[in-house]
Amino acid sequence: MTIVLIVLALLVLSLLLAFLRSNAALWSALSIVLAAAVGYAVGSAREALIAAIVLALLTLPFAIVPLRRALFSRSLLKAFAHALPRLSDTERTALDAGTVGFEAELFSGKPDWHKLLAEPRPALSAEEQAFMDGPVERLCAMLDDWRITHELADLPPEVWAFLKRERFFGMIIPKRYGGLEFSALAHSAVLQKVSSICPTASSTIAVPNSLGPAELLLHYGSEQQKDYYLPRLADGREIPCFALTGPYAGSDATSIPDFGIVGKGSWKGEEVLGLRLTFDKRYITLAPVATLIGLAFRLYDPEHLIGGVEDRGITLALIPRETSGLDIGRRHMPLNIPFQNGPVRGKDVFVPLTQLIGGPEMAGHGWRMLVENLSVGRAISLPSNAAGFARMAIASTGAYARLRKQFGLAIARFEGVEEALARIGGMSYLVTALSRSTAAAVDRGEKPAVTSAIAKYHATEIGREVARDAMDVHGGKGIILGPGNYLGRNWQGAPISITVEGANIMTRSLMIFGQGAIRCHPWVLKEMAAVAETDRRKALRDFDAAMFGHVGFGLSNAVRSFVLALSLGRLSNAPGDAHIQRYYRKLNRYSAALALCADVAMGTLGGRLKFKEKLSARLGDILSYLYIGSALLKRYEDNGRPEAERPLLAFAFHESIWRLQNALDGVIRNFPIRPVAWLLRALVFPLGRREVPPSDRLGRRVAAAITAPGPARAAVLEWCYLTPTPNHPVGRLHALLPDVVAAEPVERKLQKALKTGAIKAHDYLAQVDEVAQQGVLSAEEAALLRHVREAGAEFIAVDDFDPADLRAGAAARADVVAVAGGVTRVA
Ligand SMILES: Cc1cc2nc3c(=O)[nH]c(=O)nc-3n(C[C@H](O)[C@H](O)[C@H](O)COP(=O)(O)OP(=O)(O)OC[C@H]3O[C@@H](n4cnc5c(N)ncnc54)[C@H](O)[C@@H]3O)c2cc1C
Numbered sequence: 001m002t003i004v005l006i007v008l009a010l011l012v013l014s015l016l017l018a019f020l021r022s023n024a025a026l027w028s029a030l031s032i033v034l035a036a037a038v039g040y041a042v043g044s045a046r047e048a049l050i051a052a053i054v055l056a057l058l059t060l061p062f063a064i065v066p067l068r069r070a071l072f073s074r075s076l077l078k079a080f081a082h083a084l085p086r087l088s089d090t091e092r093t094a095l096d097a098g099t100v101g102f103e104a105e106l107f108s109g110k111p112d113w114h115k116l117l118a119e120p121r122p123a124l125s126a127e128e129q130a131f132m133d134g135p136v137e138r139l140c141a142m143l144d145d146w147r148i149t150h151e152l153a154d155l156p157p158e159v160w161a162f163l164k165r166e167r168f169f170g171m172i173i174p175k176r177y178g179g180l181e182f183s184a185l186a187h188s189a190v191l192q193k194v195s196s197i198c199p200t201a202s203s204t205i206a207v208p209n210s211l212g213p214a215e216l217l218l219h220y221g222s223e224q225q226k227d228y229y230l231p232r233l234a235d236g237r238e239i240p241c242f243a244l245t246g247p248y249a250g251s252d253a254t255s256i257p258d259f260g261i262v263g264k265g266s267w268k269g270e271e272v273l274g275l276r277l278t279f280d281k282r283y284i285t286l287a288p289v290a291t292l293i294g295l296a297f298r299l300y301d302p303e304h305l306i307g308g309v310e311d312r313g314i315t316l317a318l319i320p321r322e323t324s325g326l327d328i329g330r331r332h333m334p335l336n337i338p339f340q341n342g343p344v345r346g347k348d349v350f351v352p353l354t355q356l357i358g359g360p361e362m363a364g365h366g367w368r369m370l371v372e373n374l375s376v377g378r379a380i381s382l383p384s385n386a387a388g389f390a391r392m393a394i395a396s397t398g399a400y401a402r403l404r405k406q407f408g409l410a411i412a413r414f415e416g417v418e419e420a421l422a423r424i425g426g427m428s429y430l431v432t433a434l435s436r437s438t439a440a441a442v443d444r445g446e447k448p449a450v451t452s453a454i455a456k457y458h459a460t461e462i463g464r465e466v467a468r469d470a471m472d473v474h475g476g477k478g479i480i481l482g483p484g485n486y487l488g489r490n491w492q493g494a495p496i497s498i499t500v501e502g503a504n505i506m507t508r509s510l511m512i513f514g515q516g517a518i519r520c521h522p523w524v525l526k527e528m529a530a531v532a533e534t535d536r537r538k539a540l541r542d543f544d545a546a547m548f549g550h551v552g553f554g555l556s557n558a559v560r561s562f563v564l565a566l567s568l569g570r571l572s573n574a575p576g577d578a579h580i581q582r583y584y585r586k587l588n589r590y591s592a593a594l595a596l597c598a599d600v601a602m603g604t605l606g607g608r609l610k611f612k613e614k615l616s617a618r619l620g621d622i623l624s625y626l627y628i629g630s631a632l633l634k635r636y637e638d639n640g641r642p643e644a645e646r647p648l649l650a651f652a653f654h655e656s657i658w659r660l661q662n663a664l665d666g667v668i669r670n671f672p673i674r675p676v677a678w679l680l681r682a683l684v685f686p687l688g689r690r691e692v693p694p695s696d697r698l699g700r701r702v703a704a705a706i707t708a709p710g711p712a713r714a715a716v717l718e719w720c721y722l723t724p725t726p727n728h729p730v731g732r733l734h735a736l737l738p739d740v741v742a743a744e745p746v747e748r749k750l751q752k753a754l755k756t757g758a759i760k761a762h763d764y765l766a767q768v769d770e771v772a773q774q775g776v777l778s779a780e781e782a783a784l785l786r787h788v789r790e791a792g793a794e795f796i797a798v799d800d801f802d803p804a805d806l807r808a809g810a811a812a813r814a815d816v817v818a819v820a821g822g823v824t825r826v827a
Pocket of ligand 1: 244245334
C-alpha cells in the first residue's frame with residue numbers, strides 16, 4: 001500500500017514538474033523529499049528512509065551532471081554520431097543561412113506570447129506613405145492591363161520610363177546610391193497596390209528588388225562594383241535579371257551544369273585574367289530586356305590561376321548585355337502574364353575576374369550567397385503579390401455579388417455564393433496578415449528562412465484558392481477576357497507564383513519542416529554541433545546539456561500535449577481579451593503537440609524522415625498554421641482589437657486550426673511505426689478531434705462584411721488600388737457599391753409593384769418610370785434605380801471582338817483570314 005501511494009504521488013509530481021518544465025535537479029530533490037514524506041505519513045520512519053534511498057539511487061544519476069555524463073552521455077554521444085542524418089554541404093549551407101524569429105517559440109511547445117506582442121507595430125514612414133499616394137497611385141492610373149496582356153505583351157514605353165524615373169527598381173537600394181531605401185513593409189505595400197491592378201507590372205517591379213544583382217552587390221560587392229552598379233540599378237539605367245535555372249537544373253539548382261573556366265582573354269582591347277563561360281538558362285525574368293545579367297555557374301580553375309583548387313564550386317558573376325557571345329532577347333510567354341521572361345545562353349563568353357560578384361575572393365561562395373539572401377526577397381515578393389490580388393478579389397467580388405441579380409435576388413444572398421464569399425473574405429484576411437508578418441520580420445533585421453518559405457507557400461496556395469472562388473462567383477463574367485475582365489489574367493497566372501522562388505510541392509514537402517525542425521528546435525542544432533565538435537571534453541559537456549535538455553523537453557511536451565488536450569488548452573497562460581484568449585490557448589495546445597510529434601518523428605525515423613516527404617509536409621503544415629495563427633492575432637492586436645474585424649479573424653483562425661488538426665491527424669494516421677502512432681494519438685487527441693471548420697453563421701457574417709461598405713471591408717482593402725480611373729473597372733465597381741446597397745430596398749418596392757400586374761412597360765428603365773409615376777417610388781428612388789442600372793451595366797457586360805482583333809502573333813503577321821467553319825487560310 002505504501003509503495004502504491006508513493007508511486008502515485010511521484011507520478012503526479014513528475015507530471016506537474018514536466019508540465020511546468022522544471023529541471024532534473026529540482027525533480028530529483030522533490031521526488032526524494034516526497035517519497036520520504038509519503039513513506040513516513042502512511043508507513044514508518046524506516047519505510048521513509050528506504051523510499052528516500054531508492055529515489056536517490058534512481059534519480060541522482062540524472063541530476064548530478066558529472067555522474068550523468070559518465071554513465072549515459074559518453075555512450076549516447078557515440079551512438080548519436082552514427083544515428084544523426086548526414087547533411088550534404090548544400091543542406092548545411094541552407095541551415096546556416098538566415099535567422100529564426102517567433103517561429104522558434106511556436107516550436108517550443110510553450111510559446112512566450114509577450115515576445116510576439118512586444119514586437120513593434122509595423123507602419124509606413126511619412127515618406128513611404130507619400131510614395132504610395134504619389135508615384136504608386138500615378139503608376140496604377142497608367143496601367144491598362146488588357147492593353148499590356150493582349151495588345152503589347154509588355155508594359156508600354158511610358159510605364160517603363162515612369163518606373164525607372166520614380167526609382168521603383170531601387171526600393172531596396174540605399175539612398176547614398178540613389179535608391180529609395182524603403183522598409184520591407186513599404187516594399188510590400190507598393191507591390192500589393194500594383195498587383196491589385198496589374199500582375200505584369202508588379203512582377204516587373206518585384207524582380208529587381210528581390211534576390212538579384214542589387215541585393216547580392218549590397219552584401220558581397222566590392223566598393224568599386226557597388227559605386228558603379230548600384231546608382232545605375234537604382235535609376236533604371238541598368239535593368240537586372242538573375243539567371244540560375246536551366247533545362248537540367250530546376251528545383252535542384254545546385255546541379256547547374258553551366259560552367260566558367262579561368263583563363264586569359266580579351267576585354268575592352270586588353271588581355272586580362274578572366275573566365276570563359278558556357279551556359280544555357282531559361283525562364284529568366286527580365287532577361288529579354290536586361291542590361292546586366294547576374295549568372296550562377298560552376299567555376300573551374302584547371303591551371304590553378306586563382307588558387308590551388310580546380311573545382312571552385314558555384315560562383316556568381318555580372319555579365320553586361322553587350323558582352324560578345326551572349327544570346328539574349330528571345331521571350332517565353334508565362335501564361336499570358338507577359339512580364340519579360342526568356343532564355344539566356346552563352347558559349348565561351350569571356351568576362352574579366354572583376355565581374356565576379358565580390359571579386360575573385362568570392363569565387364566558389366555562390367550557393368552560400370544565394371541562400372543567405374533568398375529569404376528576404378521570398379518573404380516579400382510573392383506573398384505581397386498574393387495579398388494585393390486577394391484585396392482586389394474582395395473589392396471586386398464583394399461588390400459584384402451584390403450588383404449581380406439572379407432569380408430576383410443579389411447572388412450574394414444565395415447560401416452557395418455566400419459560402420464562396422466567406423472563404424474569399426476570411427482567407428484574404430489570412431494572406432494579408434501573413435504577408436505583413438514576414439515583412440515585419442525583415443524590418444526587424446531577420447532573414448526569415450523558415451517563415452519566408454511558409455509565407456511563399458501558403459500565400460500563393462491560398463491566393464489560388466481565392467482566385468478560384470472569385471472566378472466561380474463571377475461566372476461567365478470572369479471567363480470572357482477583355483478590357484472589362486479584371487480576374488481572368490490573375491486566374492491564368494496563379495500557377496506562376498506557385499512555381500517560382502521554390503516550387504510549392506518541394507517547398508512544402510522538403511523545406512518548411514526540414515529546415516524548421518532543425519533551426520527552430522531548441523536542442524537539435526546544439527546536439528548536432530556537439531557531435532561535430534572536435535574537442536572531446538567540450539563535445540561531451542555540450543552534448544550532455546543538449547541531450548538531457550532535449551529529453552526533458554520531450555517529456556514535458558508529451559505531458560503538456562496530453563493535459564492541454566484534455567483541458568482544451570484552458571490550463572495554459574494566454575494573453576488577449578475574452579474574445580481571443582481561447583485562440584492563444586489553442587495555439588499553446590498545438591504548439592506542444594507539434595513539438596511532441598516532431599521529436600517523436602525525428603527520434604524514431606532519424607535520417608529516414610528526410611525521405612518521408614508526406615509526413616514532413618504535414619508537420620510543416622502544423623508549423624505553418626501555428627505561425628499563421630500568430631500572425632492573425634498579432635495583426636488584430638496591432639490594430640487595437642477592432643470589433644469589425646472579428647468575423648474575418650474568427651473565420652481565418654478557425655479554418656487554420658481546422659487545417660492544422662487535419663495535418664496533425666494525417667501525421668498520426670500515416671505514421672509508419674504503428675505503436676508509436678497509437679501512443680501519439682492517445683497523447684494528442686485523448687478526446688478525439690474536436691476542431692470544426694468555420695460555421696455557416698460565421699461565414700454569413702464574413703460574407704456580409706465584404707459585400708457592404710464598412711470598416712471590415714475597408715480594413716481588408718488597405719493598399720488596394722481603388723481609384724475609379726478609366727483603366728480600372730474594379731475601382732468603379734467599388735465606388736458604385738454604396739449605391740447598389742442603397743438601391744436594394746427600393747428594388748424590392750419595384751418588384752412588388754411589378755407583381756401586381758398593373759405595370760405595362762417591359763423595359764426595366766420604363767418600368768421604373770411607370771412605377772414612379774404611380775407614386776410607388778419617389779423621384780430620388782427612381783433616380784437611384786436608374787443610376788445603378790446604367791452605371792452597373794458596364795460590370796454586367798462582357799467584351800466581344802471583331803474576329804480579326806483576336807488573331808495574335810505569327811497568324812496576325814502572316815495576314816491570316818478567317819473563313820466560314822473556323823478554317824483559316826493565308827491571304
Ligand atoms: C515565369 C517564371 C519565372 C522565373 N524566373 C526565374 C528567374 O528570374 N531566375 C531563375 O533563375 N529562375 C527563374 N524561374 C525558374 C523557377 O525558379 C523554376 O521553374 C523552379 O525552380 C522549378 O523548376 P522547374 O520548373 O524546372 O521544375 P522541376 O524542378 O522540374 O519541378 C517539377 C515539380 O517537381 C517538384 N519537385 C522537385 N523536386 C522535389 C523534391 N525534392 N520534393 C518534392 N517535390 C519536388 C517541384 O515542386 C515541381 O512541382 C522562373 C520560372 C518561371 C516559370
